[in-house]
Amino acid sequence: MSNLSLVITxxxxxxxxxxxxxxxxxxxVQAAVAFTWGACIAALVGALAVLHTGHAMxxxxxxILPLTxxxxxxxxxxxxxxxxxxxxxxASTLYWLGYASHGLSTRTASAALPIFVTSMLLVPxxxxxxxxxxxxxxxxxxxxxxxxxxxxxxxxxxxxxQWYAVMTHAGASAILFALVMLSAHAGNQTFAAIRxxxxxxxxxxxxTAFLLALxxxxxxxxxxxxHVWLPKAHPEAPSPASALxxxxxxxxxxxxxxLVGDRLLGGGPAWWWLTVTAVGVVSALFGAxxxxxxxxxxxxxxxxxxxxxxxxxxxxxxxxxxxTTGHPAIAAIAMVSALLLTVNHAAFKGSLxxxxxxxxxxxxxxxxxxxxxxxxxMPITGVVFLVGGLAIAALPPLNGFVGEWLLFQSLLxxxxxxxxxxxxxxxxxxxxxxxxxxLTAAAFxxxxxxxxxxxxxxxxxxxxxxxxxxxxxxxxxxxxxCVVLGVVPMIVLPALERAAAEVVPGAPxxxxxxxxxxxxxxxxxxxxxALLAAGLALAFVAVIAMRRxxxxxxxxxxxxxxxxxxxxxxxxxxxxxxxxxxxxxEPLQQVFxxxxxxxxxxxxxxxxxxxxxxxxxxxxxxxxxVIEHNVxxxxxxxxxxxxxxxRGLQNGSVHRYLAYGLVVLVVVLAVIV
Amino acid sequence: MNGIGGVIAAVLVxxxxxxxxxxxxxxxxxxxxxxxxxxxxxxxxxxxxxLRDLRKLFSKQRMRPDQASWVFGVGPVVxxxxxxxxxxxxxxxxxxxxxxxxADFFAIVFVLLLGSVALxxxxxxxxxxxxGMGSSRAMTIGALAEPALLVAILAMSIPAHTSNxxxxxxxxxxxxxxxxxxxxxxxxxxxxxxxxxxxxRLPVDNPSTHLELTMxxxxxxxxxxxxxxxxxxxxESMRLALLLGLLVNLLIPWGIADRPGAAALVIGLGALxxxxxxxxxxxxxxxxxxxxxxxxxxxxxxxxAFVLAVVGAFTALVIR
Numbered sequence: 007m008s009n010l011s012l013v014i015t016x017x018x019x020x021x022x023x024x025x026x027x028x029x030x031x032x033x034x035v036q037a038a039v040a041f042t043w044g045a046c047i048a049a050l051v052g053a054l055a056v057l058h059t060g061h062a063m064x065x066x067x068x069x070i071l072p073l074t075x076x077x078x079x080x081x082x083x084x085x086x087x088x089x090x091x092x093x094x095x096x097a098s099t100l101y102w103l104g105y106a107s108h109g110l111s112t113r114t115a116s117a118a119l120p121i122f123v124t125s126m127l128l129v130p131x132x133x134x135x136x137x138x139x140x141x142x143x144x145x146x147x148x149x150x151x152x153x154x155x156x157x158x159x160x161x162x163x164x165x166x167x168q169w170y171a172v173m174t175h176a177g178a179s180a181i182l183f184a185l186v187m188l189s190a191h192a193g194n195q196t197f198a199a200i201r202x203x204x205x206x207x208x209x210x211x212x213x214t215a216f217l218l219a220l221x222x223x224x225x226x227x228x229x230x231x232x233h234v235w236l237p238k239a240h241p242e243a244p245s246p247a248s249a250l251x252x253x254x255x256x257x258x259x260x261x262x263x264x265l266v267g268d269r270l271l272g273g274g275p276a277w278w279w280l281t282v283t284a285v286g287v288v289s290a291l292f293g294a295x296x297x298x299x300x301x302x303x304x305x306x307x308x309x310x311x312x313x314x315x316x317x318x319x320x321x322x323x324x325x326x327x328x329x330t331t332g333h334p335a336i337a338a339i340a341m342v343s344a345l346l347l348t349v350n351h352a353a354f355k356g357s358l359x360x361x362x363x364x365x366x367x368x369x370x371x372x373x374x375x376x377x378x379x380x381x382x383x384m385p386i387t388g389v390v391f392l393v394g395g396l397a398i399a400a401l402p403p404l405n406g407f408v409g410e411w412l413l414f415q416s417l418l419x420x421x422x423x424x425x426x427x428x429x430x431x432x433x434x435x436x437x438x439x440x441x442x443x444x445l446t447a448a449a450f451x452x453x454x455x456x457x458x459x460x461x462x463x464x465x466x467x468x469x470x471x472x473x474x475x476x477x478x479x480x481x482x483x484x485x486x487x488c489v490v491l492g493v494v495p496m497i498v499l500p501a502l503e504r505a506a507a508e509v510v511p512g513a514p515x516x517x518x519x520x521x522x523x524x525x526x527x528x529x530x531x532x533x534x535x536a537l538l539a540a541g542l543a544l545a546f547v548a549v550i551a552m553r554r555x556x557x558x559x560x561x562x563x564x565x566x567x568x569x570x571x572x573x574x575x576x577x578x579x580x581x582x583x584x585x586x587x588x589x590x591x592e593p594l595q596q597v598f599x600x601x602x603x604x605x606x607x608x609x610x611x612x613x614x615x616x617x618x619x620x621x622x623x624x625x626x627x628x629x630x631x632v633i634e635h636n637v638x639x640x641x642x643x644x645x646x647x648x649x650x651x652x653r654g655l656q657n658g659s660v661h662r663y664l665a666y667g668l669v670v671l672v673v674v675l676a677v678i679v
Numbered sequence: 680m681n682g683i684g685g686v687i688a689a690v691l692v693x694x695x696x697x698x699x700x701x702x703x704x705x706x707x708x709x710x711x712x713x714x715x716x717x718x719x720x721x722x723x724x725x726x727x728x729x730l731r732d733l734r735k736l737f738s739k740q741r742m743r744p745d746q747a748s749w750v751f752g753v754g755p756v757v758x759x760x761x762x763x764x765x766x767x768x769x770x771x772x773x774x775x776x777x778x779x780x781x782a783d784f785f786a787i788v789f790v791l792l793l794g795s796v797a798l799x800x801x802x803x804x805x806x807x808x809x810x811g812m813g814s815s816r817a818m819t820i821g822a823l824a825e826p827a828l829l830v831a832i833l834a835m836s837i838p839a840h841t842s843n844x845x846x847x848x849x850x851x852x853x854x855x856x857x858x859x860x861x862x863x864x865x866x867x868x869x870x871x872x873x874x875x876x877x878x879x880r881l882p883v884d885n886p887s888t889h890l891e892l893t894m895x896x897x898x899x900x901x902x903x904x905x906x907x908x909x910x911x912x913x914x915e916s917m918r919l920a921l922l923l924g925l926l927v928n929l930l931i932p933w934g935i936a937d938r939p940g941a942a943a944l945v946i947g948l949g950a951l952x953x954x955x956x957x958x959x960x961x962x963x964x965x966x967x968x969x970x971x972x973x974x975x976x977x978x979x980x981x982x983x984a985f986v987l988a989v990v991g992a993f994t995a996l997v998i999r
Contacts, residue, residue, distance in 0.1 A: 298822070379806070381748040388748075401793040402786065414785050414829070418836050421996070433830060433992045437985070440829035443792075444822030451796055451818050455803030455811075461746045523781065530841035534781035538790070541767065541778065545760035553756070553906050556737035566752075571744040571807045571902050574891065585803070585811020593819040597978050 009065040011052025012078050012131055018044035019124025026116030034116045035106040039099045042120045046099075049127040050092040053085035057501040064133070071136060077196050079133030082505040083269065086345055087130040087261045089501075090352045093487065094253040095123040098246040101360050101480025104473060108367055110244045115155050119247065122148035126254050130261055135185045135195040142181065146174045149255060152247035153239050166238035173225050173235040180222030181262065184215045188270060197270060204271045212271055216278055219266035220285070227259025228312040229319060230289040231633045237296070240308035241372070245363020246480075248304060252311045253356035253484075257348050260318050264341075267326065268509045276330045276427055283323030283431055287438040289316030292601075292633075294445035298452070299595050299602060299629050301587040303362045303372040306453055307355065310398065313442055314351040318344045320435050321413050327428050328420040329510055336420040338513035339526060341506035342499065343412035349498060350397070350405040353491060357484035358394040361387045364473040364481065365457065369466040374453065374587035379462040383470045386478045388458045390485040395450035397488040400443050403539030405491035408524070414439065415531045445594070452590045461581040493539045496520040588627065595629070604629045689777035692944065693767035696776065699948055700766040700924070704916035705729035707923070707959045714963035729916065736909035744902050746806040754801025755907050758914035761794035762921060770845040771924045772947035773936035774852070779845040784832045787844060787925075791877070794914065795821055802899035809891050813898030820876050820883060820895070820977060827984035828873045834866040834991035835929065838998075844925070851932040858930065860998065865991030867930055872984035874926060876977070878919040881966040883977060893971070920955060923962075927954035 022041030029037050056063050060082060068075035080088065102110060102119065110119075125145040132138035150171055157163040189195040191211060192203035204212070225232035236256075240248045263282070267274065293313030300306035321344030328337035364387045365380060366372045381388035397404035414436065421432045462468035472478065491498065499520045507513045519525040523534040573579045595602055609624040655666075709726035716723025743751055768782040776782065799818050802810040836842040838857055839850045851858045876883045879896035888894055891901065900911045928935055934950025936943035972980060 379746060379748075381750060381804075382746075392750075396793075396796065399792075399796060400789060401796060402789055407786075407789055411783065411785055411789075415842070418833060418842055419840070421833075421837060429993075429996045433833060433989055436833050436992075437826045437830050437989070440826040441822065443829075444825030447792060447796055448818040448822045451799045451803070451814065455800050455814060459748060459750055459800060459804035460806035460811075530843060530846060531783070532780045532843065533783055533786060534778065537778055537781055538764070538786065541764045542760060542790070542793075545763040545767075546756060549756050549759045549763065549910070553737065553910065556909075557741075557906060567740060567742045568745045569742050571746075571805050572809070573807065579807065581806070583808050584806055585808060585815060590803075590811060590815040590818075593815060593974065594822065596975060597819065597823070 009063050009078070011048045011055070012063065012065050012080065012128070014048035015045045015052070015124065015127055018042070018048060019120055019127070022120030022124070023117045026120055027113050031111060034113070035103060035111050038116045038120050039103055042099050042123050043096060045120070045124050045127060046092040046095050049088050052080065053088035053092070056080050056085040057082055057089070057504060060504055063131070065131075071140065074134065074136035074195065076137050077134035078128070078131045078137065079197065080131040082501070082508050083264065084130030084261070086349070086502060086505045087257055088127055090257055090349055091123070091126045091130075091254040094250060094352050094356045094484070095127070097356060097480045097483040098249045098253075098360065099123070099480075100483065101249070101363070101477050102246040104475070104477035104480075105244065105246055105363065105367065108244070109156060109159075110246065112155070114151055115244070118148045118151040122152060122247070122250065126250070126258065129258050133197050135189045135197075135200075139178075139182060139185065142178060145255065145258070146178060149243075149247070149251055150174070153243045155244050155247070156242065160242065162238075163242045166235075166242040170235040170239040173232065177222040177225035177232070180218045180225075184218035184222065184266060187211060187218075188215050197265075200270050201272065212274060213278075216267055216271060216274060220263060220282065223259040223262030223266070224285060225259070226262065227256050227315045227319070228289070228293075229259075229285050229315060230292045230312060231637060233289065233293070233312040234631060234634045234638055236312055237300075237305050237308040237631065240311070240359075241302060241304035245359055245366065248307075248363070249356045249359035252307065252359055253352040256311055256315055257352060260315065260322070260344070260348055263319075264322060264509060267322075273326060273329055273511060276327060276425070279323045279326030279330065280427060280431055281323075282319055282326065283435060286316045286319030286321075286323055287435060289313065289319060290438050290442040291316070291445075294442040294449065295594075295598055295601060296629070296631070297449040298445045299591040300449075301374045301591075303365065303374055303377075303453060303457060304359070306374075306449060307358050307362060310446065310449060311351075311355060313446060314347065314355070314398070317410070317413065317439065317442065318347045318351070320439065321347060321416070324413075324416055324420060324432070324435065325506075325510060327431065328416070329512075331420075331425055331428060333420060334510050334512040335514050335517050335528060336416055337510045338503070338506045338517035339412065340416035340420065341510055341513075342502045342517060343409060343416050345502040345505060346412060346495065346498070347409040349502070350409045350488070350491060353405060353484050353487040354394045354397040357390055357481050357488065358398065360477070360481035360484065361391040361394065364477050365391075365470075367473055367477075368470040369464070371464065371466055374456045376464040377457045377462070377467045378460045378581060378584065379458075379467060380470060381458040383462075383467075384472045386472060386482065390478070390481045391458060392454055393485040393488055395454045397492065399447040399450045401447075403489075403492050403535060403542055405488045405495065408492060408495045408533070408535055410439065410443065411533055412524075415526060415529075419526070419529050419531065448591075448594060452587055456585070456587045456590060460584050463581050463584070463586070493536050495524065495535060499524070601632065602629050603632055688939065692773060693777045695944060695948065696769070696771050696773075697763055697766045699772065699951065700762070700917050700920050701913065702730070703952060703955070704918075704920035705733060705913065707920050707955060708916045710956060711959050711963035714960050715967055718964065718967045729912070733909050733913060736912070737906050739905035741906055742904045744805045744807070747804045747902075751801045751804040751902075752907065754797045754804075755903065755910035755914060757797035758794040759910050759917065761790050761797075762914050762917035765790055765921055766917065769921065769925060770848045770928060770935065771921075772951050773944055774845050774849045774932075775937075775939065776845060780843065782844045784836070784842045784844050784847065785829070788828060788832070791918065792821070794918070795877070798899055798911070805902040807902065809894070809898040809901045813895055813901070816895045816974060817899060820981070823978055823981040824873045824876045824984070827869050827981055827988050830985065830988035830992055831866040831869040831873070834862045834988055834995050837992065837995040838862065848928050848932050848935065849937070851929065852935070852937060858932070860995075862991040862995035862998065863929070865987045865994065867926065869984040869988035869991065870926060870929075872980065872987075874919075874922045875962070876981060878915065878922060880919075880962060881969045882972045882980070885971045923955050923958045924951055927951075927958050
């Protein structure tokens with residue numbers, strides 16, 4: 007297998023970054039995008055070849071990195087993630103062409119974005135610990151720069167970037183510990199060597215490595231309780247960057263968990279996977295609940311990322327569980343479902359973030375309570391968001407549905423053949439899947455209905471115009487992928503099957519039989535998404551025809567009449583009388599009051615003359631993140647207290663510093679002697 | 680089934696089931712109203728009154744609120760289209776419906792959800808307070824009903840090793856002891872509560888309320904008139920008939936056609952109508968003696984349904 011594609015990817019990515027840095031403002035973005043596309047296409051071709059042949063692509067060079075050298079091995083599992091990243095990156099950079107004039111054409115941004123894309127394309131190809139960590143760090147730093155793009159204009163951006171930097175580096179150090187520990191025991195830092203030695207490792211080392219990796223990669227994937235950076239960094243980053251972060255970067259967290267858990271350590275005891283499933287369940291529910299109650303469009307999308315990654319983790323956990331109970335075929339199906347959910351998530355979340363960015367550009371706001379009526383003013387963006395929203399709510403005939411069906415099937419078929427722990431975990435998983443599905447549907451009915459339908463709630467929304475063509479096209483590309491993947495998921499399933507068969511030991515080469523129908527091999531479970539879609543389309547046309555026919559017969563067939571809606575007898579109806587996103591989510595917020603703990607603030611001020619007359623009433627409500635408030639804030643507080651205390655040690659007096667030196671010297675001598 | 684003859688047979692079966700649901704749905708609503716009126720000591724409209732209403736509505740002019748987009752018009756069409764699709768592929772009159780192999784219970788639930796979401800979006804498109812109110816409440820109830828529904832499906836699917844609907848009904852026919860098993864009862868009890876919630880019946884929603892503030896479903900469709908309203912009413916009644924049809928076939932499958940042939944199909948249709956009417960009468964009777972629950976008491980009801988379903992799932996595992 008030629009490794010040319012990896013080389014071209016790296017060179018094109020580097021050229022894009024140099025072009026973004028060096029060229030004048032006029033041509034900078036175009037050149038960077040062109041080179042980035044080169045990188046993406048080269049990576050895409052290479053990854054598709056790997057998926058087609060099943061042979062890994064290898065690149066070794068001792069000259070690039072000092073001391074360690076570079077080892078790249080792109081296997082089918084990694085290739086799946088490369089393809090996802092490449093497609094999302096092509097759409098996002100296309101979008102960037104139109105978006106650049108909105109603060110994303112600076113030298114830093116034009117250089118950071120290609121580096122970000124290239125590092126994400128190469129992370130799944132890393133074949134050794136050092137290569138992996140270098141690329142991982144490059145990805146973290148370049149994305150941090152992208153989050154910071156707006157920092158001059160917005161105060162929140164700086165705080166968001168701080169959170170992101172801390173979380174991502176805390177995660178990276180956990181990963182560092184895990185991988186270094188494994189490579190130290192193996193005596194070699196290539197993944198291949200670690201894999202061979204992992205079997206002989208003591209259980210304590212394996213457990214520690216897995217848990218550290220779960221924490222590190224979980225924080226990248228936005229798994230609750232390590233998700234706190236997601237709802238801060240995703241909204242503040244410029245939209246092409248948020249689409250890349252949510253559509254491509256968080257996936258690499260999932261890749262990391264599979265890499266360490268399944269590939270390097272070769273699976274583990276049931277409690278590992280029960281932990282993964284539990285984290286998945288909590289993430290899915292917590293994310294969906296917050297998505298359902300958020301009013302900031304991009305914050306909603308960020309929480310829904312945590313929710314979707316939770317579902318993927320449920321799939322991975324289930325796969326590991328079924329592998330431990332000796333059912334590799336069902337484990338493979340669960341792994342395929344997890345990978346399919348990842349692919350799907352990239353498609354719909356990418357299109358949603360890009361169209362949310364278009365909304366922000368067109369209206370100047372991403373607060374749902376200030377939007378409305380955009381479907382008539384921005385028809386293309388509206389339809390793209392509608393498709394993405396329906397897809398993420400797992401509605402047929404779109405792609406989210408196929409992934410969740412597969413996950414449900416794997417849970418159902420894995421259940422009756424397993425241990426007690428599994429018997430308890432699986433119904434809980436199904437319930438979480440279901441509640442998440444319902445909450446997600448509510449969240450996106452809210453986002454679409456309040457954001458794009460009804461009357462405009464602000465001047466910005468009322469005067470919005472459709473964004474430039476490239477932006478529409480970039481978002482529409484991914485929405486198109488949602489439709490295609492929903493109707494003919496068979497085009498990606500063989501590749502995912504190949505990747506899953508490699509990950510799950512002892513899995514059959516074909517766990518699914520995918521033609522027009524999607525059939526679970528050896529089990530009773532069939533789905534024909536294309537036929538369902540065709541049936542729906544046919545029924546849709548038939549119903550419209552029937553309605554037309556009924557009207558033709560009636561001799562009353564006149565044009566559609568626009569009328570004033572019913573206002574309970576009130577003549578004037580204003581946009582302020584509509585339900586807002588806050589009011590839409592209020593019932594759910596009340597039902598889940600104990601989990602969400604919203605801050606409510608009611609101020610009633612009375613007239614000076616009499617307390618029986620109110621002068622004004624102010625009501626504020628906001629939903630913070632319970633975990634951020636109860637776990638992270640105390641932690642930050644403790645660090646601050648410690649810092650304050652440590653300040654007492656430093657008062658600038660040279661005498662004191664000399665005394666410290668003396669004390670340390672004495673202690674060191676005492677220890678040594 | 681093979682060749683052109685097979686296709687024609689499949690189309691005929693689908694057509695028969697769709698026709699039965701499309702005509703039977705409104706008639707079922709008529710029957711339920713009649714029963715209610717009878718118990719309350721009123722005469723009530725004739726049973727076929729809903730069909731007459733539909734005929735009248737479909738001959739009227741189409742109207743749309745002045746700020747609404749195309750979503751408002753498409754919502755009811757999607758609602759009916761999803762019901763038509765489910766009517767075609769579900770095991771209602773026969774255990775071998777066309778495309779029955781893809782009539783997965785999970786898939787059916789999400790196709791139904793597509794209809795609900797389309798209507799909820801259309802309601803928000805009206806730009807009025809009532810549309811949003813109904814939409815918000817309906818989506819809340821839908822979200823809370825979902826876990827009960829899916830776990831109930833899981834509980835029914837565990838002993839059968841499949842979640843394919845026709846297969847679930849066939850297994851009931853072949854092994855009657857599966858139907859009498861506690862997990863099937865618990866799951867179906869949970870399913871019944873979900874049906875009441877999803878189709879807007881008491882004690883979740885009052886289908887005949889006239890006060891906008893207490894409405895859920897009616898608030899969503901307040902702006903519809905003429906043919907669009909006709910589609911909404913048709914779609915909702917079809918959904919009720921479909922869900923009850925599935926419930927009765929999972930509970931008492933006997934009578935359903937298990938082999939090809941026109942005679943079996945006709946018997947199957949007759950049996951379906953009989954079973955659904957009995958179920959409808961039972962629900963209507965229950966509604967007379969029930970008051971609507973407060974909106975914020977509903978989570979308790981749905982949580983109860985969820986617990987039933989979970990107990991059903993665990994029972995299925997233990998009994999196995």
